[in-house]
Structures are given as structure tokens and as C-alpha cells.
Amino acid sequence: MPVRPSIAGIDSPDRLAEVLRDAQYIADEGLSTAGYLALALGKPLLLEGAPGVGKTEAAKAIASVLGRGLVRLQCYEGIDASAAMYEWNFPRQMLAIRQAGEDFINLYGDEYLIARPMLQALQNPRQTVLLIDEIDRADPEFEAFLLEFLSDFTLSIPERGTLRAEEHPVVVLTSNRTRELHEALRRRCVYHWIDYPAPALEAQIVMMRASTVAERTAAAVVAAVNRLRAEPLAKPPGVAETVEWAEAATLLNAQGAAWPTAFARAIGVALKDQDDVSYVAPGLDALLAEVAA
Template sequence: MSEVTSIDAVQARLGEAGYVCGRSLATVVFLALRLGRPLFLEGEAGVGKTEIAKALAQSLGRRLIRLQCYEGLDAASAVYEWNFAAQMVAIRTAEAAGGADRQALRAELFSEDYLIERPLLEAMRPQPGGAPVLLIDELDRTDEPFEAFLLEALSDFQVTIPELGPIVAPEPPIVILTSNRTREVHDALKRRCLYHWVDYPTFAREIEILAARAPEASETLSREVVAFVQRLRTEDIFKRPGVAETIDWAKCLLALDVMDLSPEVISDTLGAILKYQDDIQKLQGSEAKRLLDEARQRLAS
């Protein structure tokens, strides 16, 4: 598949992969591809940061390699580890044969035959179809030492294995980093990236997204679902629902053969859009009806 040559082409390609985005996001994706710069996406959980990496890989025909970040993630876990079980078998086999050359055995044990590649090392390897899309997801879950390691890895697009030396990517991967902003990521890392804040979509954009991801939903149901979710986001709740929850809720309603919303249906399906019991309790009883009435008034106006 040929590379994208314009911002409009980026929007079209992503749209074909089921990802509806505005021109500002398409512009920064185009620049990241054209300039070979990592793309850093920040925003609330569920607004589509991870999905854009998946859609980009699909639209470009590239492999997606995902590094899911978590507290305590270190460079070794992200890059490689040695297959200790296979190494022990090789050692015992050599001992049973007798007279093993220790130097030769060591060279064999710490060769690529016994190397287990993790996402960062995989992304540095040549891939069929071209450089992969490397998704470093939820970077804010890691700590500063891992960020410092990424500075070198993303600057030179290489990783170092002490026993093998540096491994340089013949073609730099397309890198997308995401953060839910549970903490601030260091400026030094951000400076190496193009930056974009992924916000909640407008009403019209969210309708487009829902039409792409849940096309079975009627126009009436889609409009009510989006209007209710957007009204819900203005409430004082612990976790506002993202676009992912809008899509999940619409699919749940379709599975229940719901044609339009009612306070009873909303109460029965709140677990699709709210993930904290305190938030769910706030919408019990008359609150669901109030929000639905206000959402419908907005639609009418």
C-alpha cells in the first residue's frame, strides 16, 4: 500500500480503517509520517488514542507492535530477555557430552538463538511490508528511569544488549506514545515528539464515529445515545465516559433490541458507560430521567 501524500489522504485512510478523526489530528499524523518523528498523544481514557495506532497500522499495511506500560516496567522487560530454560538445557547437554569449550558454550548461550525479543527490540527489526507501527501505550504509568531510557531509544532508534552490542533499526519504526495524564511526562521526552491533545469529540463527530463502529444503530438511537453521553460528561462524576464507552453502550442497546432510550433502559445498562459504583448510584432513579430529558431538549433545539 502506497504511503500517504496529504492530510486529506490520512483522513481518508484512517476512515477506511474505521477511525474518524478531525483535520488537526490528521495533520499531526501526516507530519509524524513525513518527518519521521514520534507522535505523543495525550487525553482522557477512552477518547481513541490507542485506536489511532491500530487504524494507522491497518491503513498502511504495517505490523502493529504494542508495548503496554505499567508501574515498574524497566528497560530489560521492554527490550529483551534470555531464554533461561533453553540455556539450562544447552548447558546440561554440553556437560553430558563432556569436554565442552566454555568460551564457545558461552558464545552460543548468549547468541540470538536464545534471545526472546520484547516490543522495543522487535520494533527495531526489519518487518515485512516496511517499518512497523510501535505503540507505547499509557506511558504515564511508568516511572522516570524508563522515560530516560526511551530518550535514547527514540533519538537513535537503537537498543543495546550487553552481550550482543547495539542493535540499530534499518528503518525507524512509526512511533506513537499515549498518556492518560495520570502524571506529567517529562518535557525532554515530549520535545522529541510531535504533540496532540485528543479531546472528546463534538456531537457531530461522535455521531460519525458511532456510525462507523456501530452501523446497525438507527439514526434516532445514535443521536439519543450520543446526546445522553455528552450530557453525562458535564456531570460531576469520577470517570467520564469516553468514546469507547459510547460505542460499547450502543452495541449493548442493539443486543437488547432497544429502539430508543428510556430511564429504565438507562438504569439497566449503566455498567456499559460508567465503571465506578459511586457514579452509577448518582444516576439511579430520577437522575437518569433528568439527564435524558435534557439531552432530548438539546436534540430538539
């Protein structure tokens, strides 16, 4: 059996939260506990939540604090095993056959193997963190394919046999919950739901990520974003949009735009859908004047 991953120096949820903060990611108690348990137990970490709440950023921060490279498998409708696991370099194999003549060649050597994210994680479990991003966008058939990998951390290559990781790789899965994941997949993971952060915490995130933004500006942007999230928008602003809106408004203010005007002119940084912009436009000036007061 593969051994659990080494997490030297991360001996508690509080310690994980501390090092994540050093990596510019603020984790609440729930996330730091789930992340610590996933690492300590050698289990995948499944993060669900609305788009823009920081699920992918959490995986990047975990890779950073572990001193590992992030290997990202971006899921999409129709993704298959070859895109996730491995492919054979067919043109190179054909070239080798022509050059070899009557000599014997091994067409299934490492030089012909193209490792995709899952195989990369098994080959280098101590140097990588595997991010399986937006698993809910993949077909249920691909989700079923993942089950064996997440149970035993093995991959079967018919031409070469079964490859088993020498230790459990660190795996983070994210889901925007556009569809329900299979119960069998959930059972293999440590689960955590990431919600939008509380206003005070989101203001801290803004000031951490955007050092030029004043505390008052951060609070005003967060207040405006929370009001916008309460509206029936197609694409509510996420945390990244909050940070970028604060930066953009600060930049325009430095160039002479008054605060309500700076916020309004930078609205395209916060809202990325024309119908959403049109929907909030009638009341936007009043909202921004209120939060900037």
C-alpha cells in the same frame, strides 16, 4: 543514520484522514496532520488525552492503514528495560550448557534471545508499528531510558553490541496525563492532544462502529454522554462506551424496552464505577427522557 519510514500512498494529512476513515477511525484535521508529519519526518507520535478518547485506537488504525502489525508495550508502575527491550532465556541457556559438555556454545545467539516490543520494532521496522501505551504510568526512570531509543532508534545489548534500525520504526506513544512527561521526551515527538469529539462527530463514530444503531439513537446517546461528562464522575464514559451504550440500548429496545427504559437498563455499559452510577441515579430518568424525546 536510519532512513525515514516508507509511507507510500499517504502524501498529505487529507489522504491519511481518508485511509483512516476506511479503517473505521475518524480523525479530525489536527490528528491527521500530526500523524502525517510524524510519518513523513520519521518522528514518534505522542498522543495525550483523557481515557477513552481513542488514542490507542488511533495507533491501531495507523498500523492497519500501513499494512503493519501492531507491537504493544503496555506501561505500568515498575516496568523495567527487560520487559520493554529483551531478555535472555536463562533456562534454555542452562540446558544448552548441560547438553554441550565440553563443546563450545554461543549462549548469546538468537535462539536464546527473547525479543520484547522495543527490540521487535528495531528488528522489523518495515512490518511493525510500536505502541508505547500509557507512558505516564511508567516511572520517570523508564521514561529516561526511552530517550536514547527515540533519538537514535538504537538499543545496546552488552553481550552483542549496539543494534540500530535500518529505518525509523513507526512509534506511537499515548498518555492519559496522570503525570507530566519530561520535556526531553516531548521534544523527540510530534505532539497532539485528543479531546472528546464534538457531538456531531461522535454520532458519526457511533453509526460507523455500530451499524445497527439508528441516527436518532446515536444522537440521543451522544447527548446523554455529554451531559454525563459534565458531571464530576470518577470515570466519565469514553467514546468506546458511547458506542457500546448505543448498541446495548438498541438491543434492549428490539426486545421490547421503551427508549428511556432501554437507556437506563444499559447504564452499566456506559458507567463502570458504582459511585458514579449512584451519583447520577437520582436524575438519570429525567435526563434520558429528555434526550430520547
